[in-house]
Amino acid sequence: MSIQDELKSAIMAALPDLSCVIGWGPGPEPLRAAPLFIRGEADLEGFTAGFLSVNNPALYLPSLKGSKVGIVAKGCDARSVGQLVTETLIKREEVHVIGYPCGGVIDVDKVAAGLADACEPGEVGALREDGDDVVLDTPKGEVRLAKKDVTADKCGRCTFPNAENADVFVGIRRAPAAAEDTYADIAEFEARGTEELKAFWEKEMSRCIRCYACRNACPLCVCRDHCIAASREPHWVSQADDVPDKLFFQVIHAVHLSGRCTGCGECERACPLGIPVLKLKRALSRRVENLFGYKAGIGTETPPLLTFAIEESTIKERDW
Amino acid sequence: MSVLEGKELRIVGFLCNWCSYGGADTAGVGRFTQPTDLRIIRVPCSGRINPLFVMKALIGGADGVLVSGCHPRDCHYAEGNYYARRRLEVLKGLLPVLGINPSRFEYTWVSASEGQRWQHVVETFTARIHALGPAQAFAGTTGPANHNRADAMVS
Amino acid sequence: MSAETVKKFISFDALPGFLARAAEHGTVYAPRREGSAVVYRPLKPGDAPELGARPTESCKHVVFPRSETLFSFAGKADAAQPAVRRPVLTESPEPGPAVVFGALSCDARGFLAFDPVYKGSGTGGAAADTYYLRRRSRTLLVVKACKSALNTCFCNWVGGGPASAQGADVLAVEAEQGLVLDILSEQGAIFAETLPAASEGQVGAALAAVKAVEDSLPKAAELSAAPAALASLFSSAEFWKNESAHCLYCGACTYLCPTCYCFNITDESDGLSGVRLRSWDNCMSPLFTLEASGHNPRPNKADRLKNRVGHKFSYYPSLHAGRFSCCGCGRCIKSCPSSVDIRKIVLDAVKEAANV
Numbered sequence: 001m002s003i004q005d006e007l008k009s010a011i012m013a014a015l016p017d018l019s020c021v022i023g024w025g026p027g028p029e030p031l032r033a034a035p036l037f038i039r040g041e042a043d044l045e046g047f048t049a050g051f052l053s054v055n056n057p058a059l060y061l062p063s064l065k066g067s068k069v070g071i072v073a074k075g076c077d078a079r080s081v082g083q084l085v086t087e088t089l090i091k092r093e094e095v096h097v098i099g100y101p102c103g104g105v106i107d108v109d110k111v112a113a114g115l116a117d118a119c120e121p122g123e124v125g126a127l128r129e130d131g132d133d134v135v136l137d138t139p140k141g142e143v144r145l146a147k148k149d150v151t152a153d154k155c156g157r158c159t160f161p162n163a164e165n166a167d168v169f170v171g172i173r174r175a176p177a178a179a180e181d182t183y184a185d186i187a188e189f190e191a192r193g194t195e196e197l198k199a200f201w202e203k204e205m206s207r208c209i210r211c212y213a214c215r216n217a218c219p220l221c222v223c224r225d226h227c228i229a230a231s232r233e234p235h236w237v238s239q240a241d242d243v244p245d246k247l248f249f250q251v252i253h254a255v256h257l258s259g260r261c262t263g264c265g266e267c268e269r270a271c272p273l274g275i276p277v278l279k280l281k282r283a284l285s286r287r288v289e290n291l292f293g294y295k296a297g298i299g300t301e302t303p304p305l306l307t308f309a310i311e312e313s314t315i316k317e318r319d320w
Numbered sequence: 321m322s323v324l325e326g327k328e329l330r331i332v333g334f335l336c337n338w339c340s341y342g343g344a345d346t347a348g349v350g351r352f353t354q355p356t357d358l359r360i361i362r363v364p365c366s367g368r369i370n371p372l373f374v375m376k377a378l379i380g381g382a383d384g385v386l387v388s389g390c391h392p393r394d395c396h397y398a399e400g401n402y403y404a405r406r407r408l409e410v411l412k413g414l415l416p417v418l419g420i421n422p423s424r425f426e427y428t429w430v431s432a433s434e435g436q437r438w439q440h441v442v443e444t445f446t447a448r449i450h451a452l453g454p455a456q457a458f459a460g461t462t463g464p465a466n467h468n469r470a471d472a473m474v475s
Numbered sequence: 476m477s478a479e480t481v482k483k484f485i486s487f488d489a490l491p492g493f494l495a496r497a498a499e500h501g502t503v504y505a506p507r508r509e510g511s512a513v514v515y516r517p518l519k520p521g522d523a524p525e526l527g528a529r530p531t532e533s534c535k536h537v538v539f540p541r542s543e544t545l546f547s548f549a550g551k552a553d554a555a556q557p558a559v560r561r562p563v564l565t566e567s568p569e570p571g572p573a574v575v576f577g578a579l580s581c582d583a584r585g586f587l588a589f590d591p592v593y594k595g596s597g598t599g600g601a602a603a604d605t606y607y608l609r610r611r612s613r614t615l616l617v618v619k620a621c622k623s624a625l626n627t628c629f630c631n632w633v634g635g636g637p638a639s640a641q642g643a644d645v646l647a648v649e650a651e652q653g654l655v656l657d658i659l660s661e662q663g664a665i666f667a668e669t670l671p672a673a674s675e676g677q678v679g680a681a682l683a684a685v686k687a688v689e690d691s692l693p694k695a696a697e698l699s700a701a702p703a704a705l706a707s708l709f710s711s712a713e714f715w716k717n718e719s720a721h722c723l724y725c726g727a728c729t730y731l732c733p734t735c736y737c738f739n740i741t742d743e744s745d746g747l748s749g750v751r752l753r754s755w756d757n758c759m760s761p762l763f764t765l766e767a768s769g770h771n772p773r774p775n776k777a778d779r780l781k782n783r784v785g786h787k788f789s790y791y792p793s794l795h796a797g798r799f800s801c802c803g804c805g806r807c808i809k810s811c812p813s814s815v816d817i818r819k820i821v822l823d824a825v826k827e828a829a830n831v
Contacts, residue, residue, distance in 0.1 A: 027814040029626035034814030035721035055813060059723070109511035120528055122625030122809055139623060190416050198419030202460045207514055209532065209541060209730040210755075216725035217812045225761035236372070238743040239754040241542035243460035244379050251375045251418070258410050270812030272531055272727045274511030279417055287413025291406075305410065308402035310392065315409050317427065320444065 003100055006170045007049050007072060010098050011038060014070050014168070018096055021070035022057035024048050030127045030137075031108050035060070051129060051147070054105045056080055056264045059219040061090045068094045074102035076154065078163030079262035079297030080219040086300055087260070089222050099163025101174035104147070104155030109274060111136070114145040154265040154278075157181045164298065181263070183286040189279055201247055207273040208246040214277050215253055217270035220260050228252065254280035259288045259305040262297035291315065329383040329449055333360045334369050336401075339390035342432025352439040355446040358386065365389065366427075367400025371411040378420050381457030384449035387427035388441065394431060401429070421452060476638070476646065476657050476678075476685055481664065484673035486653035487523070494576060495520040497666065501572030501613075504537050506530045515575065524577045526619055526649075531810065533733035534575045534582045538610045539589065541730075542754035543567070545606065545740070550747030560747060574615045574666065581630050581804035583616045583642035585733025588791070588800045592736055597794065606753065615662050618643035619654070620685060624692050627805030629818055631695040635803055638685040650680035657681075698788070698799070701821050704828030705789035708781075714827055715777040718820050721813045722759075724776040728807035728815070729757035729783065734800045737763070758782045784820050 001009075011021045015038070025036030026046040033052040038044060049072055057071040058080035073081065078097055084090045112121045118140045125137040134150060136143045148156075159181055161174045192200070212229070215221045228236050229249050236252065237245045253267070254277075261281040268278035288294050291314045292304035335341040341362045347354065363369055366389025374385045387408060395401040408427045415422040426445055430438045476482075485493055494503050498520055505524030507516045512531040518524060544567045550560035575582075590611070595602035620638035621628075630636055640646045644663035647654040655673045658664050673681070708714050729735040739756035743749050756763055759780070764773045773779050791800035801817070808816050 028808045028811075028816040028819075032814050034816075037717075037720045055721075060721075112511060117527070119623070120625060122529075122627055123623055124626070186417065194416060194419045194421050196419070197417060198456065198458065201419055202458060204510070206460050207509060207512060209727075211726040211730045211757075212760075213723065213725035213727045213812050216723040230760075230762050232741075236376070239542055239739065239741045239752045240743060240750075241540065241754065244458045247418070247458060248376065248379050251379065251414070252372060254414060255371050255375065255411070258414075266812070270723070270725070270727075272512070272731060272810035272812075273514065274509075274531075276510075280414065283413055283417040284410060287410050290413075291409060305403075305406055308399065308406055310402065312405060312409075315405060317405060317409065318429070320426070320428070 003171045004047070004049065007098065007100055008044050008047060010168050010170050011044065011047075011070065011072070012041060014096050014098065015040070017068060018070045019064070019067040021072065021096075021098070022060055023072035024053045024055065024057075027052070029122060030124050031106065031111060031121055049100055051104070051106050051134070052127075053102075054152075054269065056217075056219050056266050058084065058264075059217065059266070061095060061219075062222045063224075065090055065094065068096065070096040070098060072098045072100065073163040073166065074100075074105070075158060075160035075162050075164070076102075076262060076264040078165050079160060080264055081297075082165050082299075083220060083260060083262055083297035083303075084222075086297075086303065087306075097163055097166045097168075099166030099169040101171045102155075102158075102161045103174065104151040104158070104161075104177070106134075106150055107152040107269075110150040110152075111145065114150055115143060118143050152265060152269070153185070154263060157185075160298070183282060183289075186279065186282050186286055190283070202243050204275045205243045205246045205250070208275060209273065210241070210246060210249070211272065212249075213270040213272060214250075214267035214275075217266040218253070218257070219264065219266065220257055220262070221253070250277050250280055253277070254284055257281050258284040259292075259294060259303045260296050261285050327454075329357045329446075329454055330381070331358045331384040331386060331446060331449055332377040332382045333358045333386045333388065334363055334366075334373060335360055335387075336366045336368075336389040336396075337362055337364050338396035339394065339432050340366075340388035340430045340438070343388075343430040343434045343438040346432060346435030347438040347442075348435075350435045352435055354439055354442045357383075357446050357449065358442055365395065365397050365400035366404035367395070367397065367402075369404055369408070371407050374408070374411060374425055375414075378415070378424060378455070379458055381455060382424075383452070383455045384424045384445065385426075386441070386445050387425075388430045388438075389427075391429040391431055394429075420455075423448060423452060424455060476640070476648065476682055481658040482673040482678050482681075483656040483658060483667045483670040484653055484677050485656065485670050488652075490654070491521050491523045493670070494518055494524070496669075497574060497576075501574055501615075503574045503576055504534060505576045515578075518576070526577050529579060529621070529625065530577075530582075531806070532731050533585055533804065533806065534578050534616075535585060535589070535733050535736075537573055537575055538586065538614050539607060539736065539738075539755075542752050543606060545751045545753055547750045548742075548744075548748060570610050570613060572613045572615070573610075574617060576617045577619045577647075578616050578643075579804065580618050580620060580637060580639040580641070580643065580646075581628075581635055581802040582733045583618045584630075584635050584639060584802040585642075585804070586611065586616070587642050588734035588795075588798065588802065589736050591795050615644045615666055616642065617645040617647055617656075617663075617666070620646060620648045620688070622649060622684070622688055624688070625805060625809065627808040628692075628803065629695070629805055630803035631692050632698055632818070633799045633801050633803040637688045637692065648681035648684055650677050650684055653677075655681035696818070696822060698821065698825075700825050700828070701799075702789040702792050702797075704825045705785045705821070706793075707828045707831070708824055709785070711827070712777065714824070715781045718823060719777040719780040719815075722776050722780050722815050723813050724759045724779055725812065726757040726759050727810050727812065728817075729759060730755060731806040731810050733802050733804055733806075734787070758786070780815075780820075784817060784824070787817075788821050788824075 024033040027034040553559040593604040593607040646657040
């Protein structure tokens with residue numbers, strides 16, 4: 001049986017006890033799947049788990065609290081579930097995690113770069129996986145791209161390709177793409193220096209349209225309708241369309257995610273204007289990892305910013 | 321260093337009510353001279369200090385931000401400063417990637433009796449900020465003919 | 476492209492110089508690639524506009540800024556009674572002329588959905604919106620005809636087309652290493668007056684290009700039943716719950732949409748002085764309908780998505796002579812982080828209403 005079929009049977013086996021199972025189904029175009037809410041066998045038509053399974057289904061769990069829900073989970077999705085459970089934002093017994101070995105997911109922006117002048121990603125008529133390649137039907141003929149060149153950055157540094165907390169795991173566990181996340185990307189970025197980075201964010205954030213897709217795509221951003229960005233008192237951000245306000249919102253998001261972000265990258269992926277907002281969260285994740293040895297979404301220990309030690313072995317705040 | 325000697329910079333200080341604000345007061349009562357760049361905001365406890373307070377000040381163009389609370393084991397509310405220590409220490413990791421010099425932010429502990437230490441803290445931190453010079457505020461409006469809000473406020 | 480209008484030609488080589496001269500008379504906005512996005516930006520003199528990839532955002536912000544200062548205010552002390560402060564209001568400066576070079580035909584048609592609303596057509600013009608209208612009248616739209624359709628395009632479903640001239644001052648069609656410019660308004664004629672007339676061969680090539688792209692579009696779906704269908708499903712909570720299940724209720728769809736025109740007005744003040752801003756708002760946000768009492772008539776995403784789709788394909792047409800408040804640009808589909816497809820929702824609604 002293929003992984004797809006095995007997953008389908010696992011879903012059907014679990015469905016009687018669940019209000020629905022969230023996976024991925026046909027999207028509006030060949031390069032994109034859509035989150036799929038499976039309530040019966042008929043919904044399984046077009047179910048897919050694999051290279052196009054980009055969305056993080058854990059996103060929907062807090063809003064579905066009170067009924068038992070299944071999700072098909074990549075390793076990173078399962079980390080979101082783990083973190084939500086650790087923070088008691090959802091109940092573990094209300095989630096049924098169906099894991100499978102994830103080999104990475106597509107990054108449409110990289111496809112766009114790979115297609116270069118052949119066409120826009122929105123003109124691709126079909127996508128076919130062929131070994132280590134993807135083959136795209138374009139108006140100018142077939143374009144073959146190496147899968148590794150069009151896979152999301154997060155997948156290249158993935159240390160948890162298998163849903164570690166799965167209730168059911170389908171398929172053979174996969175070796176991680178990297179032994180550990182070295183945060184080399186953040187070190188490299190930071191090395192550009194504060195002056196250059198300030199100019200970088202001024203340019204990037206000037207594109208921001210304040211749609212808050214980054215926030216709403218984040219599985220750990222549970223405040224939703226009660227976000228402080230919408231508050232008038234205190235008045236954290238104004239309605240002006242200027243860089244300081246827009247950047248400050250990204251700071252709000254990053255600070256509220258410190259010690260909680262599992263690095264699923266949905267914020268950055270969701271941004272319609274391609275603003276690399278994950279960098280801010282990863283900078284804080286690196287800091288938390290270095291100070292407290294904590295990786296969000298793995299294990300059940302209390303997140304470091306919700307607790308303290310009287311003597312902090314890694315903090316030297318009295319040195320000046 | 322002081323306003324008399326050169327251009328004064330804008331440093332925002334968040335001080336806990338019970339120790340550091342008292343320490344600053346002690347320094348004042350003891351007539352320990354200090355640079356005048358610091359604008360003090362009194363908060364109940366260093367644990368009350370949302371890291372976003374610091375960020376709002378820095379992104380808004382403050383040249384420096386200083387946080388001071390009770391020494392560990394001395395918090396009026398027993399453990400507020402322990403939480404503050406973790407939060408503020410983590411926050412330091414965000415500044416360089418945002419394009420803000422991390423030296424513009426610091427936190428420390430000063431008790432109500434430590435007037436002299438307060439003087440030392442203010443002098444040291446102010447000297448550090450003066451060495452960095454004034455911060456460049458984040459700028460940029462995008463709307464057509466949408467004149468800058470800050471400019472509008474000035475006019 | 477009609478046969479009667481004047482046709483001009485400009486080669487791609489001459490374009491940056493021509494636009495730099497145009498920029499002396501006003502701001503020229505053109506598509507520019509920034510990272511993975513293509514956005515409309517004031518063109519730097521000498522730069523060539525990005526005409527190869529379709530802009531991620533619409534150009535509506537040129538006429539309808541994301542946030543616009545309506546006026547600034549300050550409390551000034553009364554000279555006679557220093558204790559009394561009187562409000563002093565300062566109007567924002569008049570906007571200057573602007574050109575959007577390389578708008579998509581759907582972008583230009585988007586303004587046709589704005590116009591009746593901001594002209595205050597429902598009030599006989601009494602509620603005309605000065606701020607919008609003065610920018611609109613000073614903005615020239617040069618539309619660049621599309622050479623192909625994206626998977627998410629459906630302009631032909633809603634009365635448009637890849638080379639539609641509706642709403643445009645000039646329609647530009649790529650031909651022979653340049654653009655054939657179809658002059659459609661007086662303003663357009665002034666804009667292009669220094670350019671040479673297009674040759675017969677160039678016009679012929681442009682006409683052939685337009686026909687080729689129009690023929691390449693998939694057949695349009697029939698939407699005449701949509702307004703009634705959506706109205707009849709207003710109370711079908713289950714239908715909207717299912718359609719909105721994977722929606723994230725962010726505002727990407729509305730803010731990228733060329734026809735979404737809703738706004739909010741806020742005072743951003745610092746003590747007694749400040750500014751009154753008009754900024755974009757969107758019906759997917761909880762604050763859009765939150766009432767002062769704390770009650771929210773649209774408490775969840777199903778209600779909000781219902782409004783978004785209903786407004787475009789049912790409520791708006793019922794007020795504005797049957798015109799859909801949708802230009803079929805497909806940006807809401809293309810840029811939706813959770814792949815919500817408004818075409819599917821409308822077609823599902825038509826099907827659902829027929830079954831009831």
